[in-house]
Amino acid sequence: MRDDHEAAPFDLDRKLLRRALERAALGYDKAAFLHREVGNRLLERLNLIKRQPETIVDVGCGTGAITAALMKKYRKARVIGLDLAPALVKKACKQAPWLRTLHGAVAEPEALPLPSASCDLVFSHFALPWCLDLDRVFAEFQRVLKPGGGLLFSTLGPDTLIELRRSWAAADGYNHINAFLDMHDIGDALMRARLAEPVMDVERLTLTYSNVGGLMRDLKALGAGNFTFGRARGLTGKGRLRAMQAAYELFRRPDGLLPVSCEVVYGHAWGSIQNRSRLRGDGAAVFPLEQLHRHGRENR
Structure with a gap:
């Protein structure tokens, strides 16, 4: 991990992030309406x-x-839950009593505590916004997938919180919002990880608040604070906060509400064809029959 002197402005302080998520566990669900809505939409995509x-x-x-x-x-499946904060997973185990956890459940997506080729499905909902090095993340997803395994994920694109980002930019020159990665950059990272047949699409949703304070409280409740190394150190002064709020007022809609843009990115892919094949002694590639059947149906 980089120290403060080596870190780029949008690199994340993982220790601060983990502590914030740990504190957020108690009130997380009350503020997680976007998480639930997008999560249910991601679940629907499993029908594919x-x-x-x-x-x-x-x-x-x-x-x-x-x-x-x-x-x-998937009632018969063994489901393993991993997250950055033990308090979150402890609460998850209460909501899903049969959930399996590993190594205290604390795991970075870049270093999963799982054997290679051990999972039929990697499911990741809103974990990637906290990961800037997608090459490492997708390499790990590729590693733990079994031959023919599937990957399904959701994340956030750069237009997320765009109103708040612009409002803070009018108030000072520090980072206040994370750097969310573009859908095309995510797709390129999938290709570099040699994940097969990647499919990406984007959906734009808008939340509304009566005031900026409500948005800020919900972000804090979710543990979604500003953990970039380019953030201002120390407390934010009242003058800068008022300047940000005044700038946000320029976005107020005719119905009297403030919009909050959310660019939701969905993706799915498969373990690479190379990993799903094996070589015979004469050097010929051998593919599982079910894989050939699946590809044959898709190409009709």
Whole structure:
């Protein structure tokens, strides 16, 4: 991990992030309405994957609301929940009593505590916004996938919180919002990780608040604070806060509400064809029959 002198402005202080998520566990669910809505939409996309996975890892299981629905969909599967904060996973285990956890449940997506080729499905809902090095993350997802395994994830694009980002920019020159990665950059990272047949799409949702204070309280309740190394150190002065609030007022809609933009990015892919094949002694590649059947149906 880089220290403060080596870190880039949008690199994240992982220790601060973990502590914030730990504190947020108690009131997380009350503020997680976007998380639940997008999580349910992500679950619906599992209907595209016809196979019944035996082992699933939920990377970023949070408090387990979506994990419980995942377990209900695949009742016979072994579901492993991982997150950055033990308090979140402890709460997840209450919502989903059959959830499996490993190594105290504290796990970085860049270093999963799982054997190679051990999972039929990698499911990750809103964990990637906290990961700037997607090459490492997707390499790990590729590593733990079994031959023919599937990856399904959701994350946030750069237009997320764009009103708040612009309002803070009018108040000072520090970072206040994370650097969310573009859909095309995410797709390129999937290709570099040699994950097969990646499919990406984006959906734009708008939340509304009566005032900026409500948005700031919800972000704090979610543990979604400003953990970039380019943030201002110390407390934010009242003058800068008032300047940000005044700038945000320029976005107020005719109905009297303030918009909050959310650019939701969805993606799915498969373990690479190379990893799903094996070589015979004469050097010929051998593919599982079910894989050929699946590709044949898709190409009709």
